[in-house]
Amino acid sequence: MRFLIVEDHPLFREALEGALQMVEPAAEIFQAVSIDGALEQVAATPEFDLILLDLSMPGTTGLSGVIRIRKTFPRIPVVIVSAHQDPQIISAALSLGVAGYILKSSSKQDLAQSIGEVLRGAVCVPTAYRATRPQRAGGPAQDLIKRLHDLTPQQLRVLEMLKRGLQNKQIAYELKISETT
Secondary structure, three states: OEEEEEOOOHHHHHHHHHHHHHHOOOOEEEEEOOHHHHHHHHHHOOOOOEEEEOOOOOOOOOOHHHHHHHHHOOOOOEEEEEOOOOHHHHHHHHHOOOOEEEEOOOOHHHHHHHHHHHHOOOOEOOHHHHHHOOOOOOHHHHHHHHHHHOOOHHHHHHHHHHHOOOOHHHHHHHHHHHHHO
16 A cells, blocks of 8 residues: 655654554555645655645645645545644535544544544544534635635645735746746
């Protein structure tokens, strides 16, 4: 099996790697520290069985990283591993088609168990979320998520750069550099 860990904290990458090895000792485990790095990694090695993704990473905010990965590689299951426990965030992530949402406060054993459940086809969510699951998100938030999901990968990159406060000239320069590499 082949896994990709997308996490910017080295210590937590190690913990995730350990949990994956508990599930599948012979697993091939790749790592990326950014969404762009993850997209490059998957494009170069497309046969991943699962992507473990942190929501809070440099160069991305909110669910934009999830949207970019799901839009570009919709067939690869993605599990969010995050410190965010807000039921609305979990619900929004699930509405984007993630295969699970695991809290970073989980033990290594719980991480491994949740990953195993996802690999067997279950959708894994925190126990506290199951008990307080909000009604289907509706209204403006759900509409915004739908609109973001409809954007192309390039439009999502531009939106992300706008959120970082880059000016039009800077965005054009970054887009031009990425086209030549």
